[in-house]
Amino acid sequence: xxxxxxxxxxxxxxxxxxxxxxxxxxxIDSSPRLGGQYWRHLxxxxxxxxxxxxxxxxxxxxEVLSNPLITRFSNAHVWQAEKKAEQFNxxxxxxxxxxxxxxxxxxxxxxxYDRALPFPxxxxxxxxxxxxxxxMLKSHGVLVGKKFVIAGTGPFLLPVATGLAAAGAEVVGLxxxxxxxxxxxxxxxxxxxxxxxxxGIYFLKKLRSLGIKVHYGKEIQSxxxxxxxxxxxxxxxxxxxxxSGFVPELSLAGILGAxxxxxxxGTVVVDVDQNQQxxxxxxYAAGESTGIGGSSLAVLEGEIAGSTRKGKRLARWxxxxxxxxxxxxxxxxxxxxxxxxxxxxxxxxxxxxxxxxHGAIDELGxxxxxxxxxxxxxxxxxxxxxxxxxxxxxxxxxxxxxxLTAEERIxxxxxxxxxxxxxxxxxxxxxxxx
Amino acid sequence: MKRPEKSLAFxxxxxxxxxxxxxxxxxxxxxxxxNVLRKTRLKNEPRSxxxxxxxxxxxxxxxxxxxxxxxxxxxxxxxxxVSS
Amino acid sequence: xxxxxxxxxxVIGAGIVGATTxxxxxxxxxxxxxxxxxxxxxxxxxxxxxxxxxxxxEPGPELELALMSRDLWFELGDDVGDSFELEAKGGVVVxxxxxxxxxxxxxxxxxxGVNAQLVDGNELRKLEPHLAPGMNSGAFYxxxxxxxxxxxxxxxxxxxxxxxxxxxxxxxxxxxxIVSNRVKGVETSxxxxxxxxxxxxxxxxxxxxxxxxxxxLPIAPRKGFILVTAPMPQIIxxxxxxxxxxxxxxxxxxxxxxxxVVEGTRSGTILIGASxxxxxxxxxxxxxVLRRLAAQATSLFPILRDVQLLRAYRGFRPYAPDHLPVIGxxxxxxxxxxxxxxxxxxxxxxxxxxxxxxxxxxxxxSFMDASPFSPRRFQGGSA
Numbered sequence: 001x002x003x004x005x006x007x008x009x010x011x012x013x014x015x016x017x018x019x020x021x022x023x024x025x026x027x028i029d030s031s032p033r034l035g036g037q038y039w040r041h042l043x044x045x046x047x048x049x050x051x052x053x054x055x056x057x058x059x060x061x062x063e064v065l066s067n068p069l070i071t072r073f074s075n076a077h078v079w080q081a082e083k084k085a086e087q088f089n090x091x092x093x094x095x096x097x098x099x100x101x102x103x104x105x106x107x108x109x110x111x112x113y114d115r116a117l118p119f120p121x122x123x124x125x126x127x128x129x130x131x132x133x134x135x136m137l138k139s140h141g142v143l144v145g146k147k148f149v150i151a152g153t154g155p156f157l158l159p160v161a162t163g164l165a166a167a168g169a170e171v172v173g174l175x176x177x178x179x180x181x182x183x184x185x186x187x188x189x190x191x192x193x194x195x196x197x198x199x200g201i202y203f204l205k206k207l208r209s210l211g212i213k214v215h216y217g218k219e220i221q222s223x224x225x226x227x228x229x230x231x232x233x234x235x236x237x238x239x240x241x242x243x244s245g246f247v248p249e250l251s252l253a254g255i256l257g258a259x260x261x262x263x264x265x266g267t268v269v270v271d272v273d274q275n276q277q278x279x280x281x282x283x284y285a286a287g288e289s290t291g292i293g294g295s296s297l298a299v300l301e302g303e304i305a306g307s308t309r310k311g312k313r314l315a316r317w318x319x320x321x322x323x324x325x326x327x328x329x330x331x332x333x334x335x336x337x338x339x340x341x342x343x344x345x346x347x348x349x350x351x352x353x354x355x356x357x358h359g360a361i362d363e364l365g366x367x368x369x370x371x372x373x374x375x376x377x378x379x380x381x382x383x384x385x386x387x388x389x390x391x392x393x394x395x396x397x398x399x400x401x402x403x404l405t406a407e408e409r410i411x412x413x414x415x416x417x418x419x420x421x422x423x424x425x426x427x428x429x430x431x432x433x434x
Numbered sequence: 435m436k437r438p439e440k441s442l443a444f445x446x447x448x449x450x451x452x453x454x455x456x457x458x459x460x461x462x463x464x465x466x467x468x469n470v471l472r473k474t475r476l477k478n479e480p481r482s483x484x485x486x487x488x489x490x491x492x493x494x495x496x497x498x499x500x501x502x503x504x505x506x507x508x509x510x511x512x513x514x515x516v517s518s
Numbered sequence: 519x520x521x522x523x524x525x526x527x528x529v530i531g532a533g534i535v536g537a538t539t540x541x542x543x544x545x546x547x548x549x550x551x552x553x554x555x556x557x558x559x560x561x562x563x564x565x566x567x568x569x570x571x572x573x574x575x576e577p578g579p580e581l582e583l584a585l586m587s588r589d590l591w592f593e594l595g596d597d598v599g600d601s602f603e604l605e606a607k608g609g610v611v612v613x614x615x616x617x618x619x620x621x622x623x624x625x626x627x628x629x630x631g632v633n634a635q636l637v638d639g640n641e642l643r644k645l646e647p648h649l650a651p652g653m654n655s656g657a658f659y660x661x662x663x664x665x666x667x668x669x670x671x672x673x674x675x676x677x678x679x680x681x682x683x684x685x686x687x688x689x690x691x692x693x694x695x696i697v698s699n700r701v702k703g704v705e706t707s708x709x710x711x712x713x714x715x716x717x718x719x720x721x722x723x724x725x726x727x728x729x730x731x732x733x734x735l736p737i738a739p740r741k742g743f744i745l746v747t748a749p750m751p752q753i754i755x756x757x758x759x760x761x762x763x764x765x766x767x768x769x770x771x772x773x774x775x776x777x778x779v780v781e782g783t784r785s786g787t788i789l790i791g792a793s794x795x796x797x798x799x800x801x802x803x804x805x806x807v808l809r810r811l812a813a814q815a816t817s818l819f820p821i822l823r824d825v826q827l828l829r830a831y832r833g834f835r836p837y838a839p840d841h842l843p844v845i846g847x848x849x850x851x852x853x854x855x856x857x858x859x860x861x862x863x864x865x866x867x868x869x870x871x872x873x874x875x876x877x878x879x880x881x882x883x884s885f886m887d888a889s890p891f892s893p894r895r896f897q898g899g900s901a
Contacts, residue, residue, distance in 0.1 A: 030488065030507070031507075032509060042456075043455070043456035045438045045454070045455055046436065046437070046438055047436050047438075048436070080805055082803070113485060113487060113489045114485065116484070116485075123479065124480075125469045125470050125471075125480050125481060125482035126469065128482070128484050128485070128486065129484060129485050129486065131485065131486060131487060132483050132485050132486025132487070132506075133486070134486075135487055135506075136460075136461055136464060136486055140457045140458065140461035140462075141437060141454070142457075142461045142464050142465045144464050144483070249489075348481075348484070348490065349491060350476070350785070351474055351475075351476045351479070363676055364672035364675075364676060365557075365558055365672060365675065365676070365679075365685060366557070366558075366672075367557055367687055367688060368557060370557065370560075371557040371558060371560075374559065375668060375669060375672055377785060380785075381491070381749070382491035382494065382502065382748055382749070382828065383489060383490050383491045384828060384829060386489050386490065387484075387485070387489065387490045415829065416803060416831060417827065417828065417830060420748065420827060420828055421826065421827050422823065422824055422825060422826050422827070423745075423747065423790075423815060423816050423822045423823055423824075423826075423827055424812075424816055424822075424823030424824060426808060426809055426812035426813075426827060427809060427813030427814075427816045427817075427823075428813075429809055429813070475749060475786060500824045501750060501825070502748045
């Protein structure tokens with residue numbers, strides 16, 4: 001039995017690859033619909049045709065839904081996991097009941113979420129991640145505003161801006177923190193992946209035809225209820241969509257003891273070998289949790305993890321070269337910290353401000369993110385530091401004029417529970433065994 | 435694009451809201467131009483959706499009496515009682 | 519060697535015991551250096567609920583210490599300021615069946631000076647409206663209190679620094695400087711520091727520190743898990759536990775014991791303890807323990823069934839074989855003092871222990887007989 005956690009591009013392709021080899025697969029996903037974040041789509045009652053990039057997704061959806069070897073657990077959250085006697089136990093909460101999934105092989109395809117950098121006003125309604133604006137549109141047909149500013153850094157902002165505009169929103173500007181000349185740092189990635197050049201040209205044309213102006217090297221200073229401030233100038237809008245790269249979701253990898261590593265850009269990822277196997281035998285990882293690389297790389301990694309096929313390694317290498325190059329084109333420096341004021345909320349859940357964090361360091365002697373967290377409750381709220389963890393630890397290190405250690409970064413990426421479970425569900429014990 | 439009929443209804447803070455089948459609570463509220471989903475526990479500040487995918491918990495509401503439910507993940511069910 | 523490196527006393531450990539001890543020594547006029555290999559409150563202090571309890575203690579020396587310590591906490595609160603969520607929230611002990619043991623225990627505590635009030639089912643429900651039906655007998659302990667222990671340690675150490683003490687975190691003691699069985703100082707990762715008095719307040723690692731100094735102290739870890747829920751409006755007013763808890767605290771059994779302790783905190787989260795396992799420093803998550811704690815908590819408070827568990831954390835309580843803390847001078851090495859082995863009661867007992875140790879170090883008369891806590895009971899030698 002192979003258990004796969006996550007039904008995005010990596011998880012779906014892993015499931016299909018494994019089932020093609022005759023393996024029994026359980027595909028576990030927290031969403032009601034297949035596709036993960038990349039392949040979000042409207043439910044069938046909308047009766048819409050799929051956009052062309054969706055061909056691969058549709059092929060995998062059809063296979064997953066029709067292959068009797070693949071069992072689907074949707075709306076299912078893996079909250080805890082362990083490896084005992086060469087077998088993995090995944091503890092899953094589904095529809096208010098806890099179940100155990102036992103498997104000899106587990107593939108983690110847990111994906112990633114937007115990295116949001118704080119600035120004054122980022123906690124106002126109307127400011128959200130680029131992924132939030134996009135998912136509301138792609139999954140529910142809801143435009144969350146009328147007049148948008150898109151800001152942050154990275155290529156993901158392009159489909160968000162063009163998607164919103166194509167759906168009828170006014171996009172008053174896209175503020176990209178980095179300079180496009182930095183693409184020179186990823187020429188080799190482009191040469192190895194010519195399709196990416198075509199994709200780039202497609203988006204540039206799209207931006208022009210939709211009348212979206214891109215402002216390079218610009219960052220939002222602050223947001224107010226009816227606009228944002230850039231270079232001291234107010235730009236009116238009702239919605240701000242932000243994103244500065246992605247944060248891999250690593251809770252399960254950490255709980256199972258897989259070795260994590262820090263990428264060149266400070267992102268913590270699962271360390272995997274040529275077959276996508278982690279440091280724990282039988283535990284594999286594919287997709288964004290092994291490094292942010294986009295859906296086509298995730299599909300390749302999933303296929304390799306599901307089948308341990310060697311034939312896809314060259315294609316994976318090409319896509320990885322491009323992904324690594326992207327980190328050099330769209331770096332996130334510590335410059336964002338200069339926009340913060342003492343009152344800026346850093347931990348949205350526990351409403352911890354920059355002044356609170358500085359107080360923990362200057363007055364109470366906190367020397368690292370963990371102490372700052374214990375003294376202020378930053379990162380101890382509902383999201384368990386998923387949003388603020390990395391930001392706060394970087395602020396602490398910056399305030400102490402030092403660099404974050406790899407160990408500190410890895411600690412920030414880990415948490416003892418991968419998903420919440422109600423005390424009733426937990427106390428009732430396991431309903432049945434799989 | 436054919437927008438399906440709003441075939442479901444629920445209440446949010448006592449107000450009747452209609453939703454398309456398959457929509458989450460947050461999507462239905464935002465589609466009805468309700469932007470503030472709750473006030474924060476400590477400083478009473480308004481909050482809406484933020485990550486939209488169940489990571490940040492900014493959009494939590496009380497659903498049928500159960501607190502801290504992520505409105506961006508939970509699909510609307512006919513007759514649901516939702517509050518800030 | 520500069521005078522900067524010379525102190526009147528060195529305290530090893532920046533947990534709650536080290537923090538309160540260093541403040542008491544500082545107030546007694548000593549120039550104190552606090553050393554910790556990790557951060558402030560990085561050990562057991564950072565993994566506890568912040569219990570300041572009298573309700574769970576049998577009459578005897580530990581209860582006497584706990585009663586004094588409880589009052590000293592509120593004096594500390596006045597001194598350091600309302601900055602660590604100190605609160606006399608009160609404890610409620612409920613009996614699920616035969617309440618004879620609970621009533622006898624409360625009566626014995628009353629005669630030892632504890633404010634213990636026997637309550638019936640109606641009174642229980644007034645104290646805790648959400649208690650499960652069928653609980654008709656209990657005891658209310660208004661003296662039971664709580665603080666946020668990490669903040670308490672940090673705020674107390676801040677006050678130590680303000681009064682001239684030095685706190686060095688991230689500083690590992692690597693060697694003791696000992697001349698003819700008397701401490702002279704310590705070698706650390708940050709250099710050599712001299713003092714005629716060294717306090718071992720290393721908590722779970724107090725045994726290792728004793729060994730480093732050439733002595734011996736049988737302190738071992740007893741693992742425990744705490745469940746933390748999502749923040750809620752206040753539904754639980756006191757620290758509520760079932761009467762098995764007291765039996766488990768005092769138990770010498772090695773295998774797992776769990777008994778429900780449920781309480782709300784100022785931050786809105788609900789904390790659920792308390793498991794006790796003797797498994798060394800094995801930090802792995804034990805899912806069955808979490809399950810048992812959840813089942814017990816929801817049987818006490820059915821309203822908690824829909825409340826979400828956000829995280830679970832584990833800590834290691836430092837315990838001595840006879841479950842009493844070790845407070846006093848080492849019988850083998852002069853100038854080496856211990857305040858360790860407080861098990862799960864370290865937060866509650868810390869200021870009392872600090873006072874008792876400081877009185878001994880400075881040669882003043884003690885507020886209580888300190889001999890039951892003497893390290894000599896393990897090390898031999900005359901008391």
